[in-house]
Each structure stands twice: as structure tokens, then as C-alpha cells.
Amino acid sequence: MECEKVILTGDRPTGRLHLGHFAGSLRQRVELQSTHRTYIIIADMQALTDNVEQPDKVRDNILEVCLDYLSVGIDPMVATIFVQSLIPELAMLTMFFMNLVTVARLERNPTVKDEIAQKDFERSLPVGFLAYPVSQAADIAAFRATHIPVGADQLPMIEQTNEIVRRFNGLYRCNVLREAKAILSAVGRLPGTDGKAKMGKSLGNAIYLSDSEKTVSTKIRGMFTDPNHLRVEDPGTVEGNPVFAYLDAFDSDKDGLEEMKAHYRRGGLGDGIVKRRLNEVLQSMLEPIRRRRSGFANDPGEVFRLLREGSQEAREAASSVYDDVRRTMGIGYPNLRVSGS
Amino acid sequence: MECEKVILTGDRPTGRLHLGHFAGSLRQRVELQSTHRTYIIIADMQALTDNVEQPDKVRDNILEVCLDYLSVGIDPMVATIFVQSLIPELAMLTMFFMNLVTVARLERNPTVKDEIAQKDFERSLPVGFLAYPVSQAADIAAFRATHIPVGADQLPMIEQTNEIVRRFNGLYRCNVLREAKAILSAVGRLPGTDGKAKMGKSLGNAIYLSDSEKTVSTKIRGMFTDPNHLRVEDPGTVEGNPVFAYLDAFDSDKDGLEEMKAHYRRGGLGDGIVKRRLNEVLQSMLEPIRRRRSGFANDPGEVFRLLREGSQEAREAASSVYDDVRRTMGIGYPNLRVSGS
Numbered sequence: 307m308e309c310e311k312v313i314l315t316g317d318r319p320t321g322r323l324h325l326g327h328f329a330g331s332l333r334q335r336v337e338l339q340s341t342h343r344t345y346i347i348i349a350d351m352q353a354l355t356d357n358v359e360q361p362d363k364v365r366d367n368i369l370e371v372c373l374d375y376l377s378v379g380i381d382p383m384v385a386t387i388f389v390q391s392l393i394p395e396l397a398m399l400t401m402f403f404m405n406l407v408t409v410a411r412l413e414r415n416p417t418v419k420d421e422i423a424q425k426d427f428e429r430s431l432p433v434g435f436l437a438y439p440v441s442q443a444a445d446i447a448a449f450r451a452t453h454i455p456v457g458a459d460q461l462p463m464i465e466q467t468n469e470i471v472r473r474f475n476g477l478y479r480c481n482v483l484r485e486a487k488a489i490l491s492a493v494g495r496l497p498g499t500d501g502k503a504k505m506g507k508s509l510g511n512a513i514y515l516s517d518s519e520k521t522v523s524t525k526i527r528g529m530f531t532d533p534n535h536l537r538v539e540d541p542g543t544v545e546g547n548p549v550f551a552y553l554d555a556f557d558s559d560k561d562g563l564e565e566m567k568a569h570y571r572r573g574g575l576g577d578g579i580v581k582r583r584l585n586e587v588l589q590s591m592l593e594p595i596r597r598r599r600s601g602f603a604n605d606p607g608e609v610f611r612l613l614r615e616g617s618q619e620a621r622e623a624a625s626s627v628y629d630d631v632r633r634t635m636g637i638g639y640p641n642l643r644v645s646g647s
Numbered sequence: 648m649e650c651e652k653v654i655l656t657g658d659r660p661t662g663r664l665h666l667g668h669f670a671g672s673l674r675q676r677v678e679l680q681s682t683h684r685t686y687i688i689i690a691d692m693q694a695l696t697d698n699v700e701q702p703d704k705v706r707d708n709i710l711e712v713c714l715d716y717l718s719v720g721i722d723p724m725v726a727t728i729f730v731q732s733l734i735p736e737l738a739m740l741t742m743f744f745m746n747l748v749t750v751a752r753l754e755r756n757p758t759v760k761d762e763i764a765q766k767d768f769e770r771s772l773p774v775g776f777l778a779y780p781v782s783q784a785a786d787i788a789a790f791r792a793t794h795i796p797v798g799a800d801q802l803p804m805i806e807q808t809n810e811i812v813r814r815f816n817g818l819y820r821c822n823v824l825r826e827a828k829a830i831l832s833a834v835g836r837l838p839g840t841d842g843k844a845k846m847g848k849s850l851g852n853a854i855y856l857s858d859s860e861k862t863v864s865t866k867i868r869g870m871f872t873d874p875n876h877l878r879v880e881d882p883g884t885v886e887g888n889p890v891f892a893y894l895d896a897f898d899s900d901k902d903g904l905e906e907m908k909a910h911y912r913r914g915g916l917g918d919g920i921v922k923r924r925l926n927e928v929l930q931s932m933l934e935p936i937r938r939r940r941s942g943f944a945n946d947p948g949e950v951f952r953l954l955r956e957g958s959q960e961a962r963e964a965a966s967s968v969y970d971d972v973r974r975t976m977g978i979g980y981p982n983l984r985v986s987g988s
Binding site for chain 2: 350351354355356358359361362364365368389391392393394395397398400401402404405406407408409410412430431432433434435436437440441477607610613614617618621625632635636637639641642643644645646
């Protein structure tokens with residue numbers, strides 16, 4: 307029997323999604339949803355691990371992120387979009403899995419290490435933050451995901467998950483949990499409009515999928531280019547120039563783009579013209595996204611209904627794996643069934 | 648309005664309960680249940696934090712521990728006996744609380760420190776074990792417990808819980824969670840039959856509430872006494888002599904006991920006579936316990952029914968606090984209700 311291909315992917319609801327998300331993962335998800343059983347998690351519990359002081363931000367962005375999904379073409383009739391905290395089985399699995407991982411192992415996780423350094427947590431590191439890779443492993447295991455689309459920086463997370471899966475299957479001599487493979491994103495990280503390596507809300511250098519036509523134009527006009535390209539006739543540099551990086555990511559006229567790059571390099575092509583081209587490309591790409599978004603945004607009740615149905619469906623899938631996990635551990639307690647309120 | 652007095656207490660289901668449990672807590676619980684709203688947790692999730700390799704032991708001892716409760720006179724019509732893992736809201740609260748505690752703080756917890764040393768965990772410390780005080784805090788908070796009966800060694804656990812409660816109430820400017828007070832056990836720790844400081848299953852020095860009359864007699868006959876009390880006419884030592892420690896804990900004829908101690912000290916009283924007295928005292932105390940136990944043990948279906956009902960009741964109580972917690976954090980998501988399977 308060929309194993310069904312199952313994807314788990316998703317986002318922390320800490321802000322609206324931007325072009326970086328679109329280039330790095332959303333576009334790919336739209337394709338994958340037709341070939342893979344796709345679960346998309348809005349990871350509010352994980353978002354809380356470094357947002358305890360602003361749970362309202364997490365709450366408000368659940369709707370925003372879901373609108374972004376729908377607007378780019380995630381089809382809720384095909385993919386299952388759900389909210390992590392509505393599935394208590396994920397927390398239960400996390401508790402079981404926490405017994406299979408050592409503190410030292412988590413402290414060695416390169417992704418967590420980087421994030422701890424970035425966030426200045428050091429000795430005030432919250433337990434929940436240290437443990438979030440375990441929670442992520444529970445998310446992946448709960449849907450028996452076989453494939454996880456990630457950037458290279460997230461590979462240690464999949465390795466951690468597979469370690470837990472192997473430990474569980476080995477300890478309880480079973481095949482209940484499945485190892486997952488990474489699907490590496492073909493596109494590298496998109497730089498910010500200011501040329502910084504990463505596009506991010508806190509950096510104020512992002513173009514959002516939900517930005518209006520005017521906002522997008524303004525942001526493009528203000529974009530960082532080649533700081534040494536002072537006069538039109540000067541030769542310019544394409545590498546590290548975010549305007550070209552965006553064109554690389556989104557302009558489908560590859561020949562036209564190569565010509566433009568050559569012209570820019572030898573001099574005589576002004577930044578204004580390149581930005582105008584980027585504006586054309588982005589506006590025509592974003593226009594249908596924006597249109598779909600405003601349609602859904604006008605009917606939040608419908609979006610909540612979709613999220614409710616997705617979460618209900620995800621809960622049933624996760625419950626079934628959770629029950630298998632307990633049965634395998636010998637703690638299914640068939641005599642002790644208690645129902646939720 | 649006077650605040651209702653609520654107790655949370657319980658045990659890890661890793662073995663049948665013994666005289667040490669009876670002297671240190673079970674007797675007290677039987678009294679407290681008539682004056683306090685009493686929740687008794689059979690903490691299987693917590694037991695798994697250092698028993699991942701033998702979940703069957705945890706499972707089997709749920710019934711045993713519950714039989715012990717019923718046999719000593721815990722009244723399921725008054726006290727609520729429940730199984731921790733049947734209440735996923737406790738895992739969810741644990742996840743929220745893990746964001747309010749630092750790794751460094753948990754590593755400083757004296758109780759956890761001692762246990763880590765005892766169990767030789769050191770660098771292979773499982774995350775679940777490090778985090779169990781957070782899970783305990785969730786248990787206490789979920790029932791808005793006001794009083795926790797503990798031995799002195801468990802005081803740091805209550806301190807940890809109250810820190811989390813204060814942090815939560817402070818951060819979300821609310822009074823949703825309640826701080827708890829310790830009720831310190833009046834009786835010190837009962838030594839083992841071999842004179843070691845602690846009675847424990849793994850030490851093979853325990854007298855169980857469920858031991859038969861014959862087993863109890865045999866264990867008493869083999870008890871450690873004063874090793875220097877070689878001949879009946881020699882003076883003997885009462886202090887550190889476990890036979891007298893048990894008489895101190897369980898013999899209600901205090902005058903008779905004082906006379907016996909004086910006689911033992913001045914010499915002329917053989918160990919056999921003291922042990923015979925202890926046998927009388929213990930057998931008459933254990934006889935009704937044994938009788939009730941065998942009644943319930945003959946009807947495990949009824950015990951499971953009680954556990955199911957208790958767990959259902961506990962789940963409803965915990966759910967209500969859990970809902971309050973989420974509402975207070977602003978993540979109640981009234982538009983997103985999903986039901987369990």
C-alpha cells in the first residue's frame with residue numbers, strides 16, 4: 307500500500323503575511339494542496355511562547371492569517387486550516403513527548419539557540435519557549451505528516467521530530483508514529499524593502515499581501531537599491547539589490563528581466579524604471595489576492611465558520627492518532643471514558 | 648463572601664499505598680473531606696515523567712491506588728477522585744503556564760533538584776520531569792484549590808504554584824487564579840521496616856494497606872529494632888527504633904505506650920513483646936481497611952464507574968476555570984467552538 311502524502315505546514319499568528327511568506331511558502335502550498343493531504347496550522351499556542359504579554363495580538367491575527375491563506379488561493383474544501391489551541395490532544399501529545407526529550411537536547415537545537423540569542427532570552431528563557439520544538443513535533447505527529455515544507459533554517463525542527471518519533475516507536479515497539487521529510491523551499495529568503503536580509507513586521511520593511519495598491523506603490527518607491535548607483539548613466543549592481551530580488555521572485559517574464567539586469571549593470575537604466583516594472587508585476591500579482599481578501603474580509607462570520615469546520619476536522623484526525631498513541635502505550639483506559647463539556 | 652475551602656491532593660499511581668502514606672496523608676484526607684471540598688488526583692501524567700518505559704505500571708496502579716483510597720474511607724460521594732490524563736484542560740493550562748516560568752527558575756526548585764540527584768538524571772533530564780512543577784501548578788489552579796496538604800519537602804511546589812498564579816493574575820490584571828496555602832502534615836515521615844528513613848516500594852521495606860494479615864505479621868516479625876538490644880534484660884533504645892515509631896504513629900493507647908517505652912529503656916522488655924503489641928495495633932487498624940478493600944476489589948466495574956464519574960465531575964470544574972483563563976487572556980474565541988470526539 308502506498309502511503310498517503312500528508313503535509314503539515316502553517317504560521318504563528320503574530321502578524322499579517324507578507325511577500326516573504328508568499329515567495330517562501332504560500333505559493334508552494336497552493337500547488338501542494340492538490341497533490342498532498344494538507345493541514346495548515348495557525349499556531350497560536352506556539353505564538354504565545356514568546357507573546358505572553360500580548361495574547362490579543364495573537365488572537366487578532368488568527369483572522370488576518372486565515373484571510374491571507376484564503377486570499378492566495380488555499381482552498382478550504384481541499385486543505386484543512388485549523389487553530390492549534392482548539393485541539394487539546396496536541397497539548398496532551400506534547401506532554402507525553404516531553405518525557406522523551408532531554409533538556410540538554412533541546413538546548414542544543416540550533417534553531418532554538420539562534421532564536422534565544424535573537425530574543426535576548428538567555429537565562430530568563432521561558433520553559434514554553436524551550437519546549438516549543440516538542441510541541442511542534444506533536445503537531446507533526448498528530449497528523450501523521452509525511453512532508454513538511456520548510457526553509458533550511460527549520461531542518462533541525464524536523465530532525466527533532468523524527469528523533470521523538472523513533473524514540474516513541476522504539477520504546478513502545480510500534481509503528482504508530484511516522485517520520486517526516488522536509489520539502490525544502492526552492493526560493494531563498496526574500497530581503498526587506500530596506501535591503502536587510504529578512505522581511506519582518508518588527509523591522510518595518512515588509513510589503514503585505516493585504517497592502518492597498520497605493521501602499522504597495524509607496525513602499526516600492528521608497529525601496530533600497532544600489533547605494534552607489536547615483537546617476538542613471540552609472541553602472542549599477544543587481545546582487546543584493548532588493549528590487550531585483552523581488553523581480554527574480556515574482557516576474558514571470560524571465561527574458562525581459564535578464565535584459566533589464568544587463569542594462570542596469572552596464573549603466574543607463576534608472577532605478578525609477580526598474581521600480582516601475584516591479585510595481586506592474588506586484589500589482590498584477592496582488593490584485594486578485596487583494597480582491598479575494600476583501601471578499602472574505604467582508605464576511606468574517608464565514609471565515610470563522612471555515613476555521614471552525616477545519617478545526618473540527620483536524621481535531622478528529624488528531625484524536626484518532628492520540629487514541630492510538632495512548633493505546634500503544636497501554637494507557638488507553640477503555641473503562642474510563644470521559645466527555646468534554 | 649467567605650471563600651470556599653478547596654483541597655487538591657493525590658498520588659502518583661506507581662504502586663499500592665502503604666503505612667507511610669496512611670500516617671502522612673490518607674488519615675488526614677479522610678478527616679478533611681468533611682470540612683473541605685476535596686479533589687483527589689491520581690496523577691498518571693506526572694507518574695509518566697519518570698516512568699516512560701513502564702506505562703503499564705502506571706496504568707495498573709490507578710485501580711490499586713483508587714482501591715486504597717476507598718478502603719481507608721475516602722468517600723466518593725463527598726470527595727472527587729479523578730485521573731489526571733482524562734482532563735486535557737490540565738495539559739492546556741500547563742502549556743499556558745510554561746510560558747510564565749523560566750528554565751532557570753525550575754532548575755532552582757529544591758524539590759526537583761533533590762529528585763534529579765536521587766534519580767541520577769543529571770544531563771539526561773527529561774523535559775517533562777523538569778516541567779512537572781508547572782503541571783502540578785496547573786492541577787492546583789484548575790480546581791482553584793485553597794489548601795494543599797503536604798510534607799515539608801513539598802513546600803517549594805506550592806511556592807512555585809503561587810508564583811505562577813501571581814504572575815498570571817498580574818499580567819492579565821485579574822483575579823481568576825487563586826493562591827494556595829499548605830496544610831503541613833502533623834506526622835513526620837514514617838521509617839521503613841528496616842529502619843531506613845523512608846518507606847518505599849523500591850526499598851522493599853514497606854507495609855502496604857493491602858497486605859494480608861499474615862504478610863503484615865511476617866513483616867513485623869522481621870522488623871529492625873535496636874541492634875544493641877541483644878538480651879531481654881539489656882536496656883534498649885526507643886529513638887530510631889521503627890517498631891516504636893509505628894506505635895507512636897498508630898497506637899491510640901498513649902499511656903500504655905509510654906509505660907512500654909520506659910520498660911524497654913530500662914531493660915527487661917523483649918522485642919518480641921513490643922512487636923506483638925504493634926501487630927495487635929496494626930491488625931485491628933488494617934482489618935476494616937482490608938475488608939472494605941476486598942469488597943471493592945471484587946467489583947472493579949464499580950470502582951471504574953466511580954473513577955469515571957469523579958473524572959467527569961473534575962473535568963467540568965477544570966473546564967470552567969480553563970475557560971475563564973482563556974477569556975481573561977483574551978483568547979476565548981467565542982466564534983470558534985469545537986467539540987471533542
